[in-house]
Amino acid sequence: MATISVDKTTIEDKEDVVEEFNIFVSGVGGQGALTAAGIIARAAKNAGHNVLAAETHGMAQRGGSVSVHLRIGSKVYAPLIPLGRAHVLFSLEPVEAVRYIEYASKDGVAIVNTKPLVPPSVNLGSLSYPSIEQIAEIIKKFVDKVIMIDAYELAVEAGNPLTNNVVMLGAMSHAVNLPITIEELKKSIEATVPEKAIEVNMKAFQLGYDYAEKYMREL
Amino acid sequence: MSLRDVVKDNPGEEVFLLGNEAIARGFIEGKLKVGSAYPGTPSSEITDTLAQACGKLRGRYDFMFEYSTNEKVAFEVAAGASMAGQRAVTIMKHVGVNVAADSLFSFVYMGAKGGFVLVSADDPSSHSSQNEQDNRWYGKSAYIPIIEPSTVQEGYNLAKESFEISETLQLPVMFRTVTRLSHASGIIRLGELPEETFKKVRFDKDPREFVLVPAHARLGKLKLLKKMKKAREMAEKSNLNFIIEGDSKVGILTGGAGYTYALEAIKYMDLDASVLKITTMNPLPENKMADFMAGLDKLIVVEELDPYLEWHAKAIAKDANPDIEIHGKLSGDFPMEFEYTADVVEKGIASSLGISPKVDFDSLLSKSEEVKKILPPRPPVLCPGCPHTASFFAIKRATGGDAVYPSDIGCYTLGVNPPLSTVDITLCMGGGAGTANGLSYVLDQDIIVTVGDSTFFHACIPALIDAVYNNNKFVLVVLDNRTTAMTGHQPHPGTGEKACGQIGKFIPIEDVVKGLGVDFVEVVNPYNLDKMTEVIERAKAHDRVAVVVARRACAILWNRERKAKGIKIKPFVVTENCNRCLTCVTDFTCPALVLVGDQIQIDESLCAGCGVCFQVCPSGAIVSKATMEGR
Structure with a gap:
């Protein structure tokens, strides 16, 4: 295809070995999904890649469903990840992984926190919260490689439950062949x-990394 | 993504910015002198960024920025600055342009002295709006040139150049963006951060320009037509509208967000189609479009919302290439409604070419829809401690649910959801009180209108005057949470704070209401449910329009304030006195109240400590944790 730099005002093709790498981040408002996406984006930019991100805004406040489309590489143009083309589905909450399951690529990786956050809609009683086993089964129908991780427990072990997003980043850095090095990711965490x-975030990252290593060995 | 990057003085540095932040930086580099806005998603971060930058850059680069009462006023603020030869920008969401339209349609007759830019942030798919109108039509009906970027870098570049375009044409210019661009983040390369102090000027009087009496208006129209002719010539020559040469008889005509999806589709489908990307949405480069179509067998139009480019292409093709096949929305290949996504465009292009898309999107979607049936929904809800929840609960209690509840635009629109169910009508800004006037003539029911504090100032006051003047009877409850909450907590006349942090004049809502001649005016704290209920009951019994100001700060602001002061939130807890009547979740609602099995629990990490559920519980089973622990 022709280069898309006909005009100064348009997308410039960068010298970038990665053409396209898509990460779909989801979770619940207040869980740190936006922060996690920001850490990856910053690391990717510092690694010299082109980065595009699209986040959900609008009426969602704390407690609402949150999603971020993160796209890295020289051949990404639109901010939204096309259906079935997310290399990584990174979800901080189990139900929120299924909610965006159509974005996952069959030969991609899903990294899913097993700690449920029950929405208030369950209070009114029409639908119950599905079991983690049920959720894992569904995700496996759409993605070949699935890592279920109790990031909340590991974050508590690291010293702060709020670091569950960084536990997940650690797990991803082992489980996925990212276009970003572990050092770049860590540097981005430090800067964020x-x-x-x-210190507690570095510990959380390592616990996530170790968990993924053990998990993958046992697969 | 931060203000720090937006105000950086390091030309050439690449920074990662939100689309709206990049646009704001563009306007700063383009040397705006006066900015004005009424906040509205998806435009709000442009205004928030300019408001913060205006304070941050003071002394280095000076400009004025204000939050205006509504979009019409905002438009006129910028128009005034332009009339005095200064560069001005006014920012609003798509429906805000309707409010400003009266000023817009005549201001074009005057033309712009200082560069004038109107930002219209459209919202395909109505992510946070009451409609998804396509504001490109304003270009045709109001005779205003429109530029529309496709990418974050382009948004920044165009914002920077927009004042110059306006000054060259001596016309106001509309800068159109959409949610997906405004809320996308990308990398831009910074230019020079300007350095300039603010200088006052003298007004150059010219009644033939500025006083639109009929004789001057007729001259204005002639001048406007001449300027638009020049704009058309500029559009023809501009490299903002460009062609990416392909190697087939198929061409893609596109612009805005559609352009990026078209590029994705070309990549995935491995197409060799040529692309004509349009940035000047009005006037269109009709000759360039004609030349592009002349050599093609098939044209595929990729644009969101209305078939705007498509209709024009059809008209142009009649002379340029009558045999060309044009595919788009009108041919049924692409949907008329909602925003595009990569799969929608891939499917539309495949359908236009008579082939199948590389991925079977339909079966993927139906497969995922199927498994999602078991998912509990997680819709947006009113926050823990939200004073609106208390107000709605009291309104429902005072009316027994047997009343009509017109409402308005804001977080409180969420009162539509059960179990509160106290929002029956939401039309537009100020529409609640407006429609209540009409309803009061024909209904034999009580009417309780709710409106937010910022919305009250924006468009509710004329409707309230109408009620006073015509003796129309309803209750207006102003949900005064001391901020414009939904768009990100911007100040307004009822807070007395100005956009760039300085102190303005505080205008109490109850004073305004009294001044309008309303004779029932009460201010009440909605956290006090009994008091609030009693006031609504009395207001209902009043024989004319009655106004209740339910005043209590937004829970998010309250939390921030306590955090800043180091005050710990004192949560409430459920004791063993709970008899599982579930009133707190079936009649009342709060994200902190969760049902675990058949037991109600309060999530202490979410509880704001407002104590409203304590008043709702019929068996006194909800108490403050501090009380329970004997403190």
């Missing part, structure tokens, strides 16, 4: 979190 929280 408050200084006093760097």
